[in-house]
Amino acid sequence: MESYNPSEDPGPAFCVGHHEHNRLITVTPRVIQNVHESNYDMMTVPITTSHFHSRVLGLLSSYLANLQSPTSDVVGTMATSQNTRPLVVPPLSKADSYLTPNDATSQLVGVTSSWIDLCSPDPLIADMSRQVLMLEVAYAAFCGIGYLLIPGPKLHHGALHSEGVIYYARAIQDALDLGPYIQFYIWQQMVDNPEVEVDTMGDLAPLARAEYLVPDNGDTPKVDPFGSWDAWDSIRKTCKYHTRLTVALALPKQLPSLFVQSRWHSEPVRLLTIDGSTFLKNQKGYPVLSKSHQGLIAKMMRLRTAPWIILCGVGPIPGLENVEDPDNQASLSGSDYPSLSQAGKKHYDPTPHLSYIRNLQQRQPPRTAIERFGVGYQDYLQAPLQPLTVNLESITYEVFEKDPIKYEWYEKAICKALRDWADQKKATSHPDGKVIVAVVGAGRGPLVTRALKASADAGVEIDLWAVEKNQNAFVLLQRHNDTIWGGKVTLVQSDMRSWKGPLVRQQPTTAATGPVGESLGIESSLLVSSKKGQHDPGRPSETSELQGSAMCHTHVDILVSELLGSFADNELSPECLDGVNDVINPVHGISIPASYSAHFTPVSAPKLHADIVHQTVSNPAAPETPYVVMLHAIDFLSTTDAAVSGENSANNGNRASTPSASFSTTEFPSPFVQTAWSFSHPNRHIPPQSPMQSTISNAHNVRQTRLAFPAQNRGVCHGLAGYFETVLYGDVELSTNPVTMDAKSANMISWFPIYFPLKTPLSVPENGEIVATMYRQTDDRKVWYEWMVEVYALEPTAASVKAIPVSYARAGSPSAESLKTKENTAKKVHRTGYRRVRVGMSDLHSSIKDGCLM
Numbered sequence: 001m002e003s004y005n006p007s008e009d010p011g012p013a014f015c016v017g018h019h020e021h022n023r024l025i026t027v028t029p030r031v032i033q034n035v036h037e038s039n040y041d042m043m044t045v046p047i048t049t050s051h052f053h054s055r056v057l058g059l060l061s062s063y064l065a066n067l068q069s070p071t072s073d074v075v076g077t078m079a080t081s082q083n084t085r086p087l088v089v090p091p092l093s094k095a096d097s098y099l100t101p102n103d104a105t106s107q108l109v110g111v112t113s114s115w116i117d118l119c120s121p122d123p124l125i126a127d128m129s130r131q132v133l134m135l136e137v138a139y140a141a142f143c144g145i146g147y148l149l150i151p152g153p154k155l156h157h158g159a160l161h162s163e164g165v166i167y168y169a170r171a172i173q174d175a176l177d178l179g180p181y182i183q184f185y186i187w188q189q190m191v192d193n194p195e196v197e198v199d200t201m202g203d204l205a206p207l208a209r210a211e212y213l214v215p216d217n218g219d220t221p222k223v224d225p226f227g228s229w230d231a232w233d234s235i236r237k238t239c240k241y242h243t244r245l246t247v248a249l250a251l252p253k254q255l256p257s258l259f260v261q262s263r264w265h266s267e268p269v270r271l272l273t274i275d276g277s278t279f280l281k282n283q284k285g286y287p288v289l290s291k292s293h294q295g296l297i298a299k300m301m302r303l304r305t306a307p308w309i310i311l312c313g314v315g316p317i318p319g320l321e322n323v324e325d326p327d328n329q330a331s332l333s334g335s336d337y338p339s340l341s342q343a344g345k346k347h348y349d350p351t352p353h354l355s356y357i358r359n360l361q362q363r364q365p366p367r368t369a370i371e372r373f374g375v376g377y378q379d380y381l382q383a384p385l386q387p388l389t390v391n392l393e394s395i396t397y398e399v400f401e402k403d404p405i406k407y408e409w410y411e412k413a414i415c416k417a418l419r420d421w422a423d424q425k426k427a428t429s430h431p432d433g434k435v436i437v438a439v440v441g442a443g444r445g446p447l448v449t450r451a452l453k454a455s456a457d458a459g460v461e462i463d464l465w466a467v468e469k470n471q472n473a474f475v476l477l478q479r480h481n482d483t484i485w486g487g488k489v490t491l492v493q494s495d496m497r498s499w500k501g502p503l504v505r506q507q508p509t510t511a512a513t514g515p516v517g518e519s520l521g522i523e524s525s526l527l528v529s530s531k532k533g534q535h536d537p538g539r540p541s542e543t544s545e546l547q548g549s550a551m552c553h554t555h556v557d558i559l560v561s562e563l564l565g566s567f568a569d570n571e572l573s574p575e576c577l578d579g580v581n582d583v584i585n586p587v588h589g590i591s592i593p594a595s596y597s598a599h600f601t602p603v604s605a606p607k608l609h610a611d612i613v614h615q616t617v618s619n620p621a622a623p624e625t626p627y628v629v630m631l632h633a634i635d636f637l638s639t640t641d642a643a644v645s646g647e648n649s650a651n652n653g654n655r656a657s658t659p660s661a662s663f664s665t666t667e668f669p670s671p672f673v674q675t676a677w678s679f680s681h682p683n684r685h686i687p688p689q690s691p692m693q694s695t696i697s698n699a700h701n702v703r704q705t706r707l708a709f710p711a712q713n714r715g716v717c718h719g720l721a722g723y724f725e726t727v728l729y730g731d732v733e734l735s736t737n738p739v740t741m742d743a744k745s746a747n748m749i750s751w752f753p754i755y756f757p758l759k760t761p762l763s764v765p766e767n768g769e770i771v772a773t774m775y776r777q778t779d780d781r782k783v784w785y786e787w788m789v790e791v792y793a794l795e796p797t798a799a800s801v802k803a804i805p806v807s808y809a810r811a812g813s814p815s816a817e818s819l820k821t822k823e824n825t826a827k828k829v830h831r832t833g834y835r836r837v838r839v840g841m842s843d844l845h846s847s848i849k850d851g852c853l854m
């Protein structure tokens with residue numbers, strides 16, 4: 001890897017804007033220049049003025065004053081319903097908006113009116129609100145506004161809760177059509193806190209007529225940690241995961257639990273709004289953010305599309321104070337000059353909140369190796385490789401070879417294996433007593449180089465073979481053998497499945513087995529003549545004549561391969577290694593890797609779901625394809641951590657792309673990742689080929705699993721995130737499993753996880769259970785996966801009264817021992833005292849159309 005200096009890493013760039021509730025100016029390019037000079041990147045503008053607000057209120061009050069009590073028709077429909085639109089809000093006039101199209105408009109975030117109530121149970125209020133929004137969106141679109149901030153839905157109306165969200169969502173769907181070039185931000189609180197949802201003077205909500213309200217039953221509504229997210233989920237579902245529909249998230253003074261933070265982290269949050277009141281004061285009286293706020297911002301800023309930050313209620317932009325006369329467009333006031341008392345202070349800062357955010361930007365931790373490597377790949381869907389049927393390009397190998405861990409760990413594993421071989425005085429397959437090592441699927445040769453190094457380090461002599469089927473990569477292997485390896489390697493251009501094993505010179509008599517330095521005589525083999533640089537693998541005979549001396553095939557002592565995919569076996573490592581199984585020394589021979597296992601966990605992944613929905617238009621197989629993807633904006637639905645508050649949480653587990661220890665107060669909960677299945681090599685149990693079949697059966701490589709995952713919080717399951725672990729040799733292991741990766745192979749970058757999508761997302765209830773059934777299937781010509789997900793609600797039976805324990809939380813991945821009884825996992829984790837009621841079930845998905853050809 002090229003050398004990297006963290007101090008030179010620029011880190012994520014912060015784009016910071018300024019919001020003022022009631023800005024009374026027309027924003028011109030000169031104003032924008034002023035904004036930039038104040039070190040802000042952009043600003044918000046209301047679409048309409050207080051004049052418009054007063055006009056609508058006036059209209060409403062005169063209408064209500066003359067209104068007779070609503071009557072119902074025979075079917076009970078109220079006369080003043082949406083069906084008989086009673087009141088039309090007239091179009092905007094000059095005094096209704098300061099917004100005017102000019103060169104500055106594209107740099108503005110427009111804000112629609114917060115005094116409307118699209119969710120009102122009173123159809124009159126809801127309809128007027130809808131009309132106001134439509135007028136504002138249409139005018140914003142006309143002016144060329146590119147970004148529009150829309151205050152989120154009002155969730156509480158007396159005893160009614162979240163009833164009007166669907167009306168809100170429906171209006172947003174219309175808005176998306178009305179402003180086809182506008183990016184919409186729904187301004188959401190992080191949690192549903194009824195105390196925050198207070199009506200202010202002039203709001204339409206309190207004007208809802210009593211007959212439409214349900215009397216308050218006196219119960220104090222509680223904070224619902226996922227209530228706000230629920231509302232957002234309804235809106236984006238109604239709008240079919242529209243790409244222009246995103247979230248502006250208001251950060252409260254007290255951050256909610258890490259579960260809630262992690263959920264928002266998985267959503268398309270494109271704006272973070274921070275109110276002046278969210279800031280604390282440091283000892284010198286300057287505004288600062290708490291550690292947990294800093295941590296959340298750091299995480300958000302590492303997303304593929306980092307949100308912009310908008311500071312609200314932090315005082316005016318210097319030189320841009322609101323003036324009484326909005327039509328006086330010389331509204332850049334003379335207040336660039338501080339007051340006398342301010343001027344008296346030595347280092348007067350007119351924008352201390354902004355200065356803090358800029359300082360926070362400077363202090364962002366440098367990106368980790370995987371973050372640097374993954375730039376541009378975050379949440380980007382890639383089709384998995386088909387390395388058997390498609391020859392890789394040199395650039396693909398080059399990317400693999402940048403891994404700072406994988407090759408190092410292979411070298412360690414080979415070195416240990418060689419030392420053990422020598423220490424245990426195991427007999428070798430070579431007449432000279434050398435340990436025969438073969439790298440199968442050698443690519444451009446990095447593992448060959450490592451094997452030679454391991455031999456030198458271990459002080460154990462080896463006879464090294466490299467087998468590769470990609471004829472283009474083979475040219476490089478030949479070149480490396482001449483220039484780097486000093487001709488020490490025997491190269492074989494072949495599919496490993498038709499390789500007959502190393503050719504060695506026949507010995508005059510059958511050699512006795514012996515330790516390293518001696519040879520394991522292969523029964524009835526003839527060992528003669530030195531091997532040559534190149535070998536023709538196509539020879540079917542066990543012995544051959546080479547330069548007059550008899551040669552015979554022998555075994556490989558240590559077979560080294562790296563044929564793993566993101567889900568361990570998805571690039572057909574089991575099938576390829578089965579093909580060289582008989583080549584491995586039947587007594588002492590080993591495979592590096594010795595075993596590998598596939599793991600998965602259910603996730604919420606709205607961005608991936610949206611991308612797949614859009615791809616489905618041109619590719620119907622898109623939702624039944626497992627994708628390789630650097631998962632980032634996802635939320636693990638099943639976790640092993642107890643709920644912790646944002647402010648008080650400690651670093652509680654490993655997770656991919658950890659920003660830095662200094663921001664560990666926002667370490668999201670660890671996923672509950674379970675093992676699907678595993679493979680071991682050499683496989684001493686491959687069933688013999690049936691004489692009734694002409695093709696070799698692959699039935700022994702079929703696998704199936706059914707695993708249950710507890711889901712503590714409600715959410716939406718979009719698919720399964722898959723990982724792998726592998727034991728190379730002894731305690732040398734590689735892992736992409738987020739639970740074990742840091743302990744086993746931190747900073748390894750060769751593999752991104754795999755993602756198995758669901759065509760239709762499944763809603764998961766609180767304290768529910770997600771059960772995934774998965775198969776690895778084969779028809780002896782190709783391999784594919786099938787998967788389906790069921791969701792259960794757990795209803796306490798009469799016998800159980802206590803809260804549901806998260807009884808199968810587990811911090812690590814299962815041990816090799818527990819893997820043996822893995823088939824029973826779903827049964828084992830079944831919770832007693834609860835009846836499972838199935839509330840959702842996906843299709844059975846199958847990747848057979850894109851199966852991996854053997």
Ligand SMILES: C[S@@+](CC[C@H](N)C(=O)[O-])C[C@H]1O[C@@H](n2cnc3c(N)ncnc32)[C@H](O)[C@@H]1O
Pocket residue numbers: 387388391392397400401440441442443444445446447467468469470473494495496497561562563564576
């Ligand atoms: C993932 S790459 C690894 C390359 C190299 N060993 C490394 O670690 O950088 C797998 C390699 O195995 C080769 N390969 C896959 N299946 C093979 C087979 N059946 N026979 C021979 N080579 C194979 C591919 O062409 C590719 O070069």
